[in-house]
Amino acid sequence: MALTPRLDLRQTQSLVMTPQLQQAIKLLQLSNLELSAFIEQELERNPLLQREDGEDGGNDEHVPPAEDRTGDSDGAMLDAMPGRDETPLDVDYDNTFNNDSASDGHDGERYEGGEAFAEWGRGGGQGFDGGGGDFEQMVSGEVSLHDHLVEQLNLDLPDPADRIIGLHLIEMLDEVGYLRGDLNEVAELLGCPLEKVEAVLARLQHFDPAGLFARSLSECLALQLRDRNRLDPAMQALLDNLDMLARRDLPGLLRVCGVDSEDLAEMIGEIKALNPKPALAFDHVVAQPVTPDVLMRPVAGGEWLVELNNETLPRVLVDTRYHAKVSAASLSKEDKTYLSEQFQSANWLVKSLHQRATTILKVASEIVRQQDAFFAKGVQHLRPLVLRDIAQAIGMHESTVSRVTANKYIATPRGIYELKYFFTQAIAASAGGEAHSAEAVRHRIKSLIDAETPKEVLSDDRIVEILKEDGIDIARRTVAKYREAMRIPSSVQRRREKALGV
Known part of the structure; x- marks a missing residue:
């Protein structure tokens, strides 16, 4: 060719x-x-x-x-x-x-x-001649966290040098009230000893609201407990082991803190009442609804x-x-x-x-x-x-x-x-009937766990049995996956929490 x-x-x-x-x-x-x-x-x-x-x-x-x-x-x-x-x-x-x-x-x-x-004018957004404006809203506005702290700074720190350090530390706060940055860099930048910066920081940590200028979660909680005169050695030991509290290792916390179950439950209740993000009290940004x-x-x-x-x-x-x-x-x-x-x-x-x-x-x-x-x-x-x-x-x-x-x-x-x-996945029925929605099954699992009593905590196997009685064919590992997705602890952890009243 x-x-x-x-x-x-x-x-x-x-x-x-x-x-x-x-x-x-x-x-x-x-x-x-x-x-x-x-x-x-x-x-x-x-x-x-x-x-x-x-x-x-x-x-x-x-x-x-x-x-x-x-x-x-x-x-x-x-x-x-x-x-x-x-x-x-x-x-x-x-x-x-x-x-x-x-x-x-x-x-x-x-x-x-x-x-x-x-x-635009119908919703109250009139121009200069539209009327309907609230004079009080024009005159007075909500106080920001920065202004609130500067006001306290001018009252509590008479030394101008301390005020300069304090103003710099205020600018280092993040949106939730934690101090982000290295104090050594602050001392080098301002040309002052590190001890002076730490002394000013200690003064600032007494400002309202309590918990500001902390460098970690445990320090933030400790500042609030100190403000309430509740920071004793047992509570400090609990704050030093927040990772154990997150794992719900209650027996380990009893040994570390040296208290009984009733005192530990009371201490955990006090920590739960604290605010881990104290600066949000001054967050006046209105959340936009859907x-x-x-x-x-x-x-x-x-x-x-x-x-x-x-x-x-x-x-x-x-x-x-x-x-x-x-x-x-x-x-x-x-x-x-x-x-x-x-x-x-x-x-x-x-x-x-x-x-x-x-x-x-x-x-x-x-x-x-x-x-x-x-x-x-x-x-x-x-x-x-x-x-x-x-x-x-x-x-x-x-x-x-x-x-x-x-x-x-x-x-x-x-x-x-x-x-x-x-749009949800289908879960087969145990008797060959109509399939069930995965979201409906998750809701059913949460309802069963919410109705538990301290004496009758349901295991994953028991939840599987109850669901099968209701016509839902589901494996135990699926129940565990749904439970973990809803951040629900295991039956052993729930039993410990209910026993301590947590």
């Missing part, structure tokens, strides 16, 4: 991940708050994209209200599902993400999921209504009037290209947001449908569930379900849960 150059024509078919599709997948796994931040960036970048601030309440076009009853015989559910002609995010990409924006019939299409942010992406509430007839959280969903649309006005003007070729790209990008984003909302709502509704017993009766009725079950039920790929459930939370009558919480 001669080796000669030639031209061949071949036809192949392959799946290409376009930039639009890649970004759509990225949007799918963002939470509502992360999505709002992304939308803010797009609003600044794209002049043809605008936020809708109207309050027409128009959620009927793309996310219709719940009207159809769905579910099985175990529990029905009303869900705000899209219409039958809606397409989930991982189906029909060509129609969803096409670039024929000039003739696709979506001019001015809007995503009716809800406001990205409420009106903002749910999906809302769920009961309705008449024992059904559930599932809907998106409109308070955190962005509502954007394409400014077609501005596009028509600019297009009518005489533009250069570069300007026309830029305008066309921005118009296509804006149309794509609006459609992508709608598809994202449709997909999240569809997945969340199916989860609620399959876990109906959990919402009605509690965690002991949580069903074993995997991504494949939801994917097959709604006709999507497992990867899509995985992205939807990542960083998404649902507010239910039983609390706020991450969507991934409802």
Whole structure:
């Protein structure tokens, strides 16, 4: 066969991940708050994209209200599902993400999921002329730990040199109140003897709150006990052997401290009442609560209504009037290209947001449908569930379900849960019945241990027997693994603790 150059024509078919599709997948796994931040960036970048601030309440076009009853015989559910002609995010990409924006019939299409942010002035964030401000909050603020310590420093240390050393040591405190750093370096930096630095540190360790400026956990606890006049030799011996207390080596602690069981239980109780992180008393940072992406509430007839959280969903649309006005003007070729790209990008984003909302709502509704017993009766009725079950039920790929459930939370009558919480492994039933959820089994094990008495502490083997009587086939090593994951000590350690009243 001669080796000669030639031209061949071949036809192949392959799946290409376009930039639009890649970004759509990225949007799918963002939470509502992360999505709002992304939308803010797009609003600044794209002049043809605008936020809708109207309050027409128009959620009927793309996310219709719940009207159809769905579910099985175990529990029905009303869900705000899209219409039958809606397409989930991982189906029909060509129609969803096409670039024929000039003739696709979506001019001015809007995503009716809800406001990205409420009106700023409505929540009390008025400007200078908005009124409603609290004058007391403007005048007085909460005292920080640094200011609190500096105030004590100026009162208790009259020597200016000691104050300089004290200020340097205050700056070396970490967020929980421990002293981080080498005193030798402080002495070298300030040009003073090490003994003087240690003397100032000893003064600072008497400051309020007790326990500050400690260099270890045992020293922090010792400072607090000294402030309460409870630091005797037996208590100091206990503090020097905190590792034995962590291992719950109570017989060893009895020998080291030289006390009886009653005194040791009292000493352990005093240590448990102390604060190992004294500086957190001045930590005024308000913890941000989890903002749910999906809302769920009961309705008449024992059904559930599932809907998106409109308070955190962005509502954007394409400014077609501005596009028509600019297009009518005489533009250069570069300007026309830029305008066309921005118009296509804006149309794509609006459609992508709608598809994202449709997909999240569809997945969340199916989860609620399959876990109906959990919402009605509690965690002991949580069903074993995997991504494949939801994917097959709604006709999507497992990867899509995985992205939807990542960083998404649902507010239910039983609390706020991450969507991934409802996916648990299955544990076989002893009599060949329906499998049990691993989370429900863990809850059952914890309930059995919490109900123990000092005279009847359950071993792992006994817990296995009780679970088998309840129809749960589980091995002893699995019980031990679940118990250790919940940080529950062994039966021997629990028996010692209950005997000492710890």
